[in-house]
Amino acid sequence: MLKSKIRIGVDGVILKHCSYQATPLPQVWKELPTFYIFFSHLCQKAGMYKDGLSSNLQTFTYQVNKYSEI
DSSP: OHHHHOOTTTOEEEEEETTEEEOOOGGGGGTSOSHHHHHHHHHHHTTSOTTGGGSOOEEEEEOOOOOOOO
16 A cells, blocks of 8 residues: 555655656645645646546655755
8 A cells, every 4th residue: 555655754755647747845744744635735736636546656755855054
């Protein structure tokens, strides 16, 4: 199951389905804190239905290092 592969608040996710694609930075988890809210937003951003998780999707995860000047 996809939910068990995603670390909420840590992983950025690239979502691909046919010609649709979307990715938010991991920081977006702060605004969309649950798996279902996050992926509903991600599917909409990709131009898919909110419940696009039932489709045949490709997902990739990544992490970022955030730097700031002192």
